[in-house]
Amino acid sequence: MKFAVVAPVAAGVTADPKWMADFARHVEDCGFESVVVVEHTVLMTEYDSVYPYDDSGRVELAADCPVPDPLDLLAFLAGQTERLVLATGVLVLPNHHPVVLAKRAATVDVLSGGRLRLAVGTGWLKEEVEACGAPFHARGRRADEQLQVLRTLWEHRPEGADFTGEFFTFANAMSYPKPLSHIPVHIGGHSRAAARRAGRFGDGFQPLGVAGAELIGLLTEMRESAQAAGRDPAVLEVSLGHLVARVDAARAEKLAALGADRLVLAMPPVRDIADARELLSDCARRLGLRP
Template identity: 70%
Template sequence: MTASLKVGVVAPVADGVTADPEWMASFAGHLERCGFESIVVVEHTVLVTRYDSVYPYDSSGRVGLTADCPIPDPLDLLAFLAGHTSRLRLATGVLVLPNHHPVVLAKRAATVDALSGGRLRLCVGVGWLREELAACGAEFDSRGRLVDEQLSVLRALWADRPLGASHHGEFFDFDDVMCYPKPVAAERLPVHIGGHSRAAARRAGRLGDGFQPLGVAGPQLASLIALMRDEASAAGRDPAALEVSLGHAVNKIDAERAGGLVDQGADRIVLSMPPTAGIEEAKDMLSACAQRLSLAS
C-alpha cells in the first residue's frame, strides 16, 4: 500500500450504536489510535415508512434501514466526535445537500471546522429519496441546479470578503452578508461530490475538491473518473488536484486490494463496517484492518 493513501471508515448505522455517545466516542477514539485518516458519517434527515423511490445501491431497490433507525445529524455528530479526538479527520459521506439552506449550512460547517482545528471534509450529494427531499422542502427534479448554486453560496460565505458576500441566483438572493467564523482553509474547505452518475462526475470536476463514486467499478468507474478530470480541465482547473475516494469493506480489505484501488485512481479508501455484536468486536476488526494495511498510529 502506498504511504500517501488515506483510509477512512464509515461509522456504523444501527439502533443502539450511531446515537449512543459512549459507543461512538469509543469507536472514533479507536480509529484515531489505529492510524485511520477519517471517520465518515452518513445522513438521512428523515426516513419514510412508505416510498416509491428506488435505492440505487442495492439490487432490491430498498434501503437497508428501518424508518425508525436513529441517524444523528451528521454535523452535530462530528462536532461531538471532534471533542473526543485530536487528529482524526471528520467527514460526511454523504450529506444530502438539497435538505439544507446553504447560508445556515455555511455557518454550521464553518463552526465545526474552526472548533476542530480544520479537520472537516464535506462530501455532499443530491439525494435519491424523493420523499425525504419533499419533506425538507426541496424539489426533486431541480435538485441538480439547486446543488450547484448551494456550492457557490457556501464558497462565497466562507471566503474572506471585506465587504461581505453577495449572491443573486435562481434559488438564493442576498447582499453584503458576513458569516463568521471562517473555516480554517476559508473557501477551500474541502467539498467532495458523492454519487454514481455522470452528472455527479461532471459536478465534481467543475465544482468539487474530490469525487466519491458510489457503487460502481470497472469500466464504469474508469469512465466516471475520466469524465471528472475532463470536466475539470474544461473548467480551467487542475484535474490532478481532485481526490478520488473509493469504497471497500473493513473486514475484506488488505494491502493487495488497496493497491488495486490505487491503480483505479483512489487517493482514499472509505471502508464500510459489517454488522457487529458490539464495540469490542468492532475495535478488534479495526485493529486487524489497520495491521493488514500497515497504518501508522
C-alpha cells in the first residue's frame, strides 16, 4: 500500500513557499509516497454548478482562496525534495490545451528526476471550464482526445507526431524534452464514464468519496473497459481516499482488500506548520511508516 498526502488547500497556505517547502519535506521525511496538489484555475463568487463531493452542493473553498497552478507548484516542490512523488489530484483537463500540457508535464517530470504523476478529471464547475474556453457538454469526448494527444507527444517519433481528432489536429510535431520514462496518468472521478476512461486510457483510477457497492461497481466497470480495449486491468492502480487524522493500519488493510493500491489522505485545513507536521508524524506512526 502506498500513501499520498493532499496539501491543505482550504487552509490558504499552498501559495506560501516556506510553508509548502516545509510541508513537502516533512511528508517525504515521514515516509509517505507522494504529495498531491489540487487545481482550480478560477473559482466563482456565484455559480449554478453542483459540487458532487458535499451534500450541500457547494465547494468548501472561498472564491478568493489561493490555489496555485498545480504544475508550477510541483516544479517548485521538486527543488525542495529528493524522493517524493509529485502528483496532481486532480488536474482539470478541459482547462488545458493538451499540446501545451504535454510540454509542461514533461518538463516537470524531467526536472524532478521522473517523479511526476498526473491524476486528471473533467471537472464539475461548469463556469470554470467555460471561462477557460472549453465547451462543458463536450468535456468527456475532449478528455479522451487529450489523453491520446499527451501520449502521442510523449512518445519518441523521429519523423514527428501526427494527430487528427474532433478537437485537436497537428502533423510533424516535435515536443521535447520527453518524460524520463512513463508519466502515470490516473483518472479521477466518481462516474461510470470516469471508470470507463480509466480502463481505456489510464494507468489508474482515483474514485475518491465513493464506497460500498458503488465503488465495487465502478471498479468492475474500469476492469471491463480495460479488457474490452485489449488492456490488462491488473496493471491499473486504484487510489482511494481517507483522512490523515483518522486512517490507521487496520483501515488501510480493509481498503487494500477492496483493491486499493494507494490511499490519498486529506489534511484538515491547518494553518500552523507545526500542527501540520504533528498530524503527519502521528499518521506515519499509525501506519508504520516511521517509528
